[in-house]
Amino acid sequence: MARAVTQRAKEARRREKAKLHNYYDYSLLILVILIVAFGLIMIYSASSYTAQTKSDYNNDPAFFLKKQAVAAVLGIIAMIIVSKIDYRVLIKKMPIIRITPATLLFCIAIVLQVVVLFIGSEVNGARRWLNLGPIGFQPSEVTKVAVIVFTSYVIYLTPLMLDRMSGYIKVMIYMALPIGLVLMENLSTAIVLFFIATGICFIASRKKLYYVFSLVAGSLAGVLIIVFGKGFRGARIESWLNVETHEKGYQTLQGLYAIASGGFFGSGLGESMQKLGFIPESHNDMIFSVICEELGLFGAIVVVVLFVLLLWRIFTIALSAPELYGALLCVGVMIHIAVQLLINIAVVTNTIPSTGIPLPFISYGGTSVAILLAEMGIVLSVSNQIKGY
Numbered sequence: 001m002a003r004a005v006t007q008r009a010k011e012a013r014r015r016e017k018a019k020l021h022n023y024y025d026y027s028l029l030i031l032v033i034l035i036v037a038f039g040l041i042m043i044y045s046a047s048s049y050t051a052q053t054k055s056d057y058n059n060d061p062a063f064f065l066k067k068q069a070v071a072a073v074l075g076i077i078a079m080i081i082v083s084k085i086d087y088r089v090l091i092k093k094m095p096i097i098r099i100t101p102a103t104l105l106f107c108i109a110i111v112l113q114v115v116v117l118f119i120g121s122e123v124n125g126a127r128r129w130l131n132l133g134p135i136g137f138q139p140s141e142v143t144k145v146a147v148i149v150f151t152s153y154v155i156y157l158t159p160l161m162l163d164r165m166s167g168y169i170k171v172m173i174y175m176a177l178p179i180g181l182v183l184m185e186n187l188s189t190a191i192v193l194f195f196i197a198t199g200i201c202f203i204a205s206r207k208k209l210y211y212v213f214s215l216v217a218g219s220l221a222g223v224l225i226i227v228f229g230k231g232f233r234g235a236r237i238e239s240w241l242n243v244e245t246h247e248k249g250y251q252t253l254q255g256l257y258a259i260a261s262g263g264f265f266g267s268g269l270g271e272s273m274q275k276l277g278f279i280p281e282s283h284n285d286m287i288f289s290v291i292c293e294e295l296g297l298f299g300a301i302v303v304v305v306l307f308v309l310l311l312w313r314i315f316t317i318a319l320s321a322p323e324l325y326g327a328l329l330c331v332g333v334m335i336h337i338a339v340q341l342l343i344n345i346a347v348v349t350n351t352i353p354s355t356g357i358p359l360p361f362i363s364y365g366g367t368s369v370a371i372l373l374a375e376m377g378i379v380l381s382v383s384n385q386i387k388g389y
Contacts, residue, residue, distance in 0.1 A: 025383040028313045032376050036072050039362035043068050045270050046290040047283035071366030075373030082377025102153040109146035112139035113181035128185050140189045141371040143178050148332030151197050155204045156325040162205035188355040192339050199335040240353040252350050254279045255289035266296030283364040288348045307341050317383045326382040333375045
């Protein structure tokens, strides 16, 4: 009798465990896939003319669509695989080398950032790409994941240290190396990394005031770097202030024309005029202006609402996470998406000076979309460990 009761109890635990690990947060999954699919449609619409008229792209109107679709499919596969793995494996020491995957990823990111400074491919005057045979990727995108995973791990080990300024300084010393290395190649990405690390610390700490001062100080430092740094950064400030007359304001001005001509309902999908050679690289950072022109203010609002729902879903999972580490991982991913979304839209609307930050999941960029999807896999993994979720 006792044996039968024990057997039934084991079977019940087995079923509960299977149910726990087989569950999927379908609302989050559907939102992600919907935004990625919309991004593929808009990339084709924004890039087809350029790709068809230039021999560099084999005169193939679907050139950029095909490349982005491959990256998106690989990213979705990575998202599903990562979501099936317990995220807590990131903070368990591996055999032989006796360090955690979180630490290993952080070290790999730093090595890649050093390597790209010396042997990276130069694009638009900056070394940001590493080529491994036919595959090219941006190490800075890997660094974003590493900062999320490692910052959360450091705080998880000693959460109370953030209630002291010395604890926050300790965390930021860890982050100074990857942020500094990225700063040598890309100020925009360094700013995103700074906001991710500081934002995670802000959420985890009970004392918020000195984090506000830190954000203000970091923002002022960024302004000083722009004003007194390389000449092209100062030119971006000047073009932002004089977008209609400055030679460097051409791209932003054409984007504003696209937004203005879209009206409320837009000119129709595929009917943009500004993408016909007027907006340089319209499928990249300026794709939001094409969305506004073709789908109007209504379409732009729908896109923003989809992102708000996505961020709200991630926030809800963070609140329900079984422990601090899972919650901080979700917070890091949420900050990453939110910061890039806000900066991209602000740049396109000329609210802030021009900077190279893509619209998450939508702008053309294989590394960016694949890494973001892998991050969503981590969030899904956290949700799968919530009892009764």
